[in-house]
Amino acid sequence: MRVLHIADLHAGKRLYDRISRNEDLLYALEQVKGICKENGVEVLxxxxxxxxxKSPDFESQGILLEFLTELNAMGLHILLIAGNHDSYDFMRIYTNLRKLSNIHVFDRPAKNPADAVFHYGPLKVACLPYPDERALTHLKEDKERSYAEKLSQYMRVLAREVADAPYRIMLAHLMVDKAKIAGSELQSSVSPYYAVKAETLPEEFQYVALGHVHRPQRVEGAPTKAYYAGSLYQIDFSERGTEKYVNLLILEDHMVKVQPIKLDLKRELLEIRLEEGQNIQELLEPLAGRQVLVRVHLQVRLSDPSYSAKKELVQSILGEKLARLELEPIREEEGSNGQIESFDLLSLYREFHREKYGALPLEKLEELLAKLIDRVSHETHKS
Ligand SMILES: [Mn+2]
Incomplete structure (x- = not known):
């Protein structure tokens, strides 16, 4: 049997609230359809x-529904779990599709673990949508444990549910501590409180199909094959220069073989720094004929009279390919007293406190703030 693992579609993504990425998504989904057809995939x-x-626009909903129903018409079973970007209640609407067809949507972690299991011939898949901290507390667990520990416990329960099947897979959206971050996932969400330890992924599963981290990878240190398929296209500029994949799984002889398949990109994301004195025309013109979105950092001297002409030149060469133009002013005098070394929230707060009260904040306050930042970024971060 052939199974395909994909992740992180992010339908409706816009760069800088302006540039829709749906054409990039559609281009990837077309390839996914082709891969399913060519390889006789039975389960996606x-x-x-x-x-x-959390509340997707109409176009994005249309894209998803068309994709699901087309694949379904090809005879596939489709399993879909909610991620941290998805709304549980919105995804619940899609659970109704199961009554009409083989489209199985899991909108939130199941209270009854048996409800999390999809069964198809020799295959059982345990589905674990993104476990919101509030959803986890419903799962009878003691309060002492960390989020990650509760999650590991829950995964062991799921593993028992599929134990009798020849082929056992877990489909989950979560952060594993050994995952390599692409940059669009905030570092703080890898805090030990929230990140599941790779060693605790149950070895009863022959394959763990993960979503959340956008960089495709096999998770190191796991007792089983655990993979992030990664996002379907370069979602934002932190993913520039990265290749995108889907994982074809071959279920044979009681083993799961993994075959990553590379996707083409509709538009590559590029970043370019134009320093003072460089020839803008020469550097940018080759990009005008390529399928790209570009973020340009333009170094300018504010006293330079040609500064706005340079800006306009960049805009006219790149046109719609220009996703963002960042101006980097060159300071005329030394005058700079910025001692801030990094721009994370905590350092900024420290700096603010020093300016305002003439001293660094109390350690306790810093700890509290760090915890708060941790929690907020865990619940809202972008990946
Ligand atoms: Mn994501």
Whole structure:
């Protein structure tokens, strides 16, 4: 049997609230359809972050529904779990599709673990949508444990549910501590409180199909094959220069073989720094004929009279390919007293406190703030 694992579609993603990425998504989904057809895929696993926003726009909903129903018409079973970007209540609407067809949507972690299991011939898949901290507390667990520990416990329960099947897969949207971050996932969400330890992924599963981290990878240190398929296209500029994949799984002889398949990109994301004195025309013109979105950092001297002409030149060469133009002013005098070394929230707060009260904040306050930042970024971060 052939199974395909994809993740992180982020339908409705916009760069800088302006540039829709749906054409990039559609281009990837077309390839996914082709891969399913060519390889005789019977089950498609979609590991969460279907939509980029909790209440998706109409176009994005249309894209998803068309994709699901077309694949379904090809005779596939489709399993789909909610990610941290998806709304539980919105995804619940899609659970109704199961009554009409083989489209199985798991909108939130099941209270009854048996409800999390999809069964198809020799295959059982345990589905674990993104476990919101509030959803986890419903799962009878003691209060002492960390989020990650509760999650590990829950995964062991899921593993028992599929134990009798020849082929056992878990489909989950979560952060594993050993995952390598692409940059669009905030570092703080890898805090030990929230990140599941790779060693605790149950070895009863022959494959763990993960979503959340956008960089495709096999998770190191796990007792089983655990993979992030990664996002379907370069979602934002932190993913520039990265290749995108889907994982074809071959279920044979009681083993799961993994075959990553590379996707083409509709538009590559590029970043370019134009320093003072460089020839803008020469550097940018080759990009005008390529399928790209570009973020340009333009170094300018504010006293330079040609500064706005330079800006306009960049805009006229790149046109719609210009996603963002960042101006980097060159300071005329030394005058700079910025001692801030990094721009994370905590350092900024420290700096603010020093300016305002003439001393660094109390350690306790810093700890409290760090915890708060941790929690907020865990619940809202972008990946
Ligand atoms: Mn994501």
């Amino acid at each position: 696993l979609i590991a969460g972050d279907i939509f980029d926003k």
